[in-house]
Amino acid sequence: MTIAKKSSETTATGVTQPNRARRSLVGAAAISAVGAGLGLPLVAQAQGAYPNRPLKIVIPWPPGQATDLVGRAIGMGLTKVLGQTVVADNKAGAGGTIGTDIVAKAPADGYTLLAASAGPVSVAPLLQKTPYDVSKDFTAIALTGLSPYVLVTNPNFPAKTAAEFVKLVKANPDKYTFATSGTGATAHLVAEAFNAALGLKAVHVPYKGSSPALADVLAGRVDYCLETAAATMPFVKDGRLKGLGVSLEKGSIVTPGIPALATAVNIPGFNLGAWAGLMGPAGLPADVVDRLAKAMRQVMQSDELKELFMRIGIEIDFREQADFLKYLEATRVQFTDVIKRNNIKLEGT
Template identity: 40%
Template sequence: MTRPKPDARIRRQLCLGLFAGLAAGSLAGPLPAMAQGDAYPNRPIRVVVPYTPGGVSDAVTRLVMQKLAQRIGQPVVVENRPGANGMIGSENVARSAPDGYSLLVVVAGHAINPSLYPKMSYDPLKDLTGVSMIGRIPLLLVSSAQLPPTTVKELVGWGKANPAKMTFASSGNGSGAHLAGELFAQSVGMQMTHVPYKGISPALPDLFSGQVAIIFDSVQTMMPQVKAGKVRALAISSPTRWPAAPEVPTMAEAGYPGVTAGSWIGLIAPAMTPPAVQAKLAREMEAVLQQPDVRARLIDYGIDPVGGKPEQFQAFIKAEAVRWGEVVKKSGLRLE
């Protein structure tokens, strides 16, 4: 017996049902992790630097991303979106599609901002996720050469005896130098007065003359001033001595192991970026950071190359947020 053929109306319903089922399946979730990792990247990648062009963060990003582009065979376009302590560019990427084609380079302020700003339009720890740490940036504690202290212990003793003169400069409220100074004061039990400037350069004349006593800043910025005799390098915040300043003791060697202030720079992505894409980016970044010429350039910038897996970097960011959140809370600092 011959089975009757469905009429045109039924055939249309069957076709529509099949199409809807396929569409629903494609929208139900992302491609399998292996497929995403294999296909990525197949077009240019945008990397946002939420700071002004020409700074260390911008220069380091352009160096590393040029090498990354060579490895992945796709252009990597660096885009500067400065403003609001890095939050303008960061929000832009946080709101971008989590497909690995919009990435962000940040420094330590990324983890500190939630403690400083009570109202943020995005959540740095939930809307963005770590991919690869590019490197750690130790800070030098330097004092004016016009003042008596020549060691950290002498500085603490002098500062406690002269509280009105115990001032520290920074590049602005909430900056890495500011929070390093707050951590130092809290760790040694000393009252210090913060003097913010609009950048490091305006602070230097007052530091040279002794109008401000100390500053925490990068090796790259401060070592030329140390060699010129304008300031004294008392200690460095890294776990080990820095190759470009082997004569400068670590804070631990100086007797203050709790002062591990320093910045860092790293690559992050929107939070829902597929794990396989994050892992591939991290592997390629690791390979870039192992290149001798890249390592040499980063060390010249005062950066210790790191690399690592996405989950390691994200755990580090969260730990930094907690650590610096406690420093901010004790200091009573709030920014709007």
């Protein structure tokens, strides 16, 4: 995948959270703190004409969802740094593809941006026909963070470590079950990638969302799942789930005490997360991309924003365009391989 670069040249669920209403209130307070306490100097308008009017960040998910909280916090930070109001605009629906398409078709002037995430950008185009072409219709600006997937089981599951888990499941093909938030969801692909990397054979039990999937793991009706830290860590912290490993190769600060699966079960290179980033339409001028990237670097240094990210289970991983594109391509290759190996198809496609 080669998403549009800085000039006109063309070149991976939202994160689902439990207790959405409660966390939305907490997130809203934290976002307000980001705006109030950023403490960053305004960029003088004399540095260039852009931006000379308000900007809009389209958030293709409902209010209160993790990508929404991230997008709003980024918008408030950019408002402070750029000296222009950045408005959050929720355009939810169709797994994030509706709002994503709005940005794909927006003018390439830097005034309409996308709170981008793995589902509609890295996953959906590999499984279905989307109204946009990821390889042609977007300019990557910056990666902001990653939410690791956590391998979790019911506390009564006999394995106490990831290594014991792998040994047990591998010795009993198709005996154990794993839950996902749906066939073709990012969590499904991550789970299949994990199973394939270790030669595990288990029965897939798809649900309509991470909440019902986790509910059955909590109840012991399904044996395990890999879901985002945002969704799983509240249950791990209160002892209702057992966290055995995380999907980021170097581990994660948002999952303290839980080892990286890459080292815990010896699968070097296993490095997948639910990413969040900033994109715009294809053809954004190079100076606009540079201006936004520099502003984003300042925003991401805010202590208040770091605290918000930690609270919603996202680790800051700031990468400007070139490194963001490398990450997107690596993710595309991994997910394409998983889909082909497991013959994953959505109903009706």
